[in-house]
Amino acid sequence: MSETIRILVVDDEPDVEGLITQRFRRSIRKGEMEFVFACDGVEALELLDQDASVAMVLSDINMPRMDGLSLLAHLNELHQDLKTVVVSAYGDLGNIRTAMNRGAFDFVTKPIEFSDLETTIQKTLAYLKEFKELQRQRNEAEMARAALSRYFSPNVVKALSDTSEGLKPGGERREATFLFTDLTGFTHLVENTEPDVIVELLNSYIDGVARIIFAHDGTVMKVIGDAMQATFGAPIDQPSHAADAVACALEIDQFTEEYCAKWKSKGVNLGSTRIGVNTGEAIIGNFGGDSFFDYTAYGDAVNVAARLESANKVLGTRICVSESTVKQIDNFGGRPVGKLRLAGKSGSVTAYEPLSDTQISALDLQAYCEAHELLAAGDVGARQAFAVLVGKMSDDPLTLFHLQRSLAGALDVEIDLSVK
Template sequence: MAKSFSPGGRLMRTLMVGLIATLVTLSFWGLSKFDFFENFERSTLDLRFRLSPTPNDADSSIILVLLDGGSMDVLPWPVPRQLYSETLSMLQDWGTRAVAFDILFDVPSVYSAVEDSIFGAIASTGSTAFVMALLQREGSLIPDNAIIEIPIDSAQLDSAWYCTPPTQMIARGAEILGSTSDRQDPDGVFRSVRLLTATPQGIAPSLPVALAWLALERPDISVNNDTFIMGDIALRTSGNCRLQLAYHGPAGTYTSIPLADLTAALNARATGQPCPVDTTIFNEAIVLIGYAAPALYDLKPTPYSPQCPGVEVLATAVDNILNENYIRKYPSWVSLMMALVISLLAAFFLSALTRIPLGALLAVLPTLLFLVVSLLLFRSGIWVETVWPAASGILTILAGGIFLFSSENRRKQEIRNAFSQYLSPDVVAQVTEHPETLVLGGDKRNMTVFFSDIWGFTGISEKLSPEDLVSLINRYLTTMTDIILETGGTVDKFEGDAIIAFWGAPLRLEDYALRACSAALRCHEAHADMNRQLVMEGYSELFTRIGLSTGDMVVGNMGSSKRFDYTVMGSTVNLGARLEGANKVYSTSIMVENNTFRNAESEFVFRELDTIRVIGQQEPVTIYELKCRQDEVTDELEAALREYSEALALYRKGNFADAASIFEKAGDPTSLIMAQRCRNMADDYTDAPEDWDGVFNLSSK
């Protein structure tokens, strides 16, 4: 079976690049947990947020009441608890579903202790949650209304031992306390929240969970493996019950109202003036009250902005919980499978194409497609790691490209080494640049083979010194070889003064017979010029015989594993060798058989010589003498060809005497040989014998 010219062939190169891709991918998978890759991945996560904001998806029922810079300009500081309690009462009157304060009221009011009592009393009349800070160090014990009953192994959660709760009067009024849930990543950006925390007293919910619990009218909460369940809501969490936030946009995405505007509404309410605030938006609303002024130091970095009010981060968490539109991160093994697909596809494209630059360009496509798909998945709330899979795809291209480049250079050098001795530099360059056209190892093709030999060379060599003999042979072979290579032929081998060559391999040619005939005539002409120089130098003339045969033959590297030749084999090749020797029988210089004649008669002139049966082959073959190119034919040559053809026809009919007369009249060496044969036949037979078929059997090679 044919195989491509390189150690192991293209399949082996593809497998090697595939192995490189696999090793690169597994290496990146192992490195993916290092800080560099995790930080880079987080940065790309932020980029995906910014490329696909979804402000319209933000829950419109979530409203923020903000103590912003404008409110601080008109309100006293600290803001009186009375103002907060009156605002809470007004919000309850407007029909809010639940209210949460993201303000830590951990010290008594500076204005009056009664303020805290009133604040707590008002809070107790509605669904109100307050924030508390959980601590690892010494602090207060966790209040009872900060604990919920959840059947869960506390080892699955982050833990805290103490807390900083609101003042006792305020805490008593809260239906539930929610812990601070912020969890910033190592780069300082807040991308997730902690839903639950284990404490010595029990499980403490975070403020977003507490507010969502109130809004959903206090459903049961449970945790099943990594799934947080609250009523009909099921959230797939990451380690330690953390929820990956799906931000819908930058700061200001949720409806917000300055606290000063609600203060104005309170004043209008007290004086009977029209309310400056649209109160209908608060009906069934979920309200978060918190800081937004930079001076209050509750601004947090998010994927969209380096400064976002912390209360808006909590609003995002509440939105994600209630609407189950959080970010779901695929497990690492999914990323590994995707990375393997990317790298192996890159390896396939890189190695499947013969041109490495084009292969590298196509090899980038799987990585680009993966990045597009990962962005589309992200818009559906699915986070697939992109950095290390994409990096593995790119490094596969680089490493695989380096391997293929070195392999390609090695293969080109192998081709140069294998063919430079018997192919022209131009052909070697073509084969080197287009090795896909080269098939070795036993390929059956229709080609033309060339055999040449010097007639009587043994006698000539005996008259020359070794030095002169080598010099003469080198001159002769150089002249002949140059012509063969110039016409696109391949020199098979030299056997003393003999040359074996062929056309049609390793590069496929359509006009191999024409090229071979052109080379034979040029060799004959160059030989005549060389003879004139040899005579002038005191050497004897050389007479070369050439045989051409066209047909199917096997071409390829043949020999042992350590020593082999790029050569041809088959009956067509054997016939070419016999035709070279048959020139001696007919006193001709260039002899071809019928296939070569049919393929080249449009451009060259031939003389049909005879039909013969060579040694080793049973089928007769019609032979021709190559005379010249079509544009070189003369009237004398045409007349001689007609005369010979007439005599040959009589000979084949068994009219030997008449044929002999015409052959003798022609008078050229070949005709005289045929005339003598006819005379001998005429002497032996009055009429043609019964088994006469016009075929002459050669008795020697």
């Protein structure tokens, strides 16, 4: 059943209500139109304050208390969605011109030709219908934009909003950099902490990490509990995706360390965020069909990033990135970790630990790299080199990891993480 159109007629002539009702009786009986009446502008505004269903106003100009021109001024201020058709005599063209300048949609002249009035009403209602449809589409677009902003950076949202090509169903194979995060100790915390504390902690943590990802033009693909998956280089091109992902990882690391310190002061102990980063080709796109939307990525490059995140548990590092990522970054700041044998991989993945400027200045990076070269060459001198480094940097887990391996007889950088 179609919606009944409600029209407010504002006129002080006593016979107008009867004439309008008689002329449009068929439309009224069918429920297509419904008319309400006011004798002047004051009564019209009172009625509109109580009745939000009025779609259009048909108003005379010359009326007591408040004339049609004054009513127009109030309608433009208080009821901007309404469209007003003014009624005036042939000889009153000055008032008609003023009414149109004040926002009247159209006009009819007195004496009223009801066929003209009916045509004008239909034209106005057709415009209103089109206007409401455009408004609905705009609202949907704004809702879609708001939804996109929860997953993509502002730059990506703008690019997707400007084109219809960005998020079409289906996928494509493309190179990108993938980042995985995991907050250590969170599962244990959930089991031993009040729900309201967990909700506050998790919401602010996810929001903080997501903001950092967006600041580096990354895309949040998944949030599973405290773990997050992000992609750099999709859905829009991002030539510096590898460098952006590593810069993002370093900022997330700094954020988490400060975040954990803040919560520790409240008596809540959190672990660090482990991060894995890898660059490679994957199939990226929309999956799930019409009933479910999932913008995600599939491929070995994605799996390697997830495995590198887990590798931090054994290595003692907080960030682990692959050689394929490092090769795309000019002046990479960091140190080699080793050749990692990861679950599901036939070969090894050469991994690095990116370091901030502050971390680099706190470490004897040259001595570490020299010790690592000795270890890679199978030189027994690596043991002594790492022992000396541990003496200098007793709080460096990666150096201690290599020392323990070398003391156990492993004089190489082949680290088997394929079995949990």
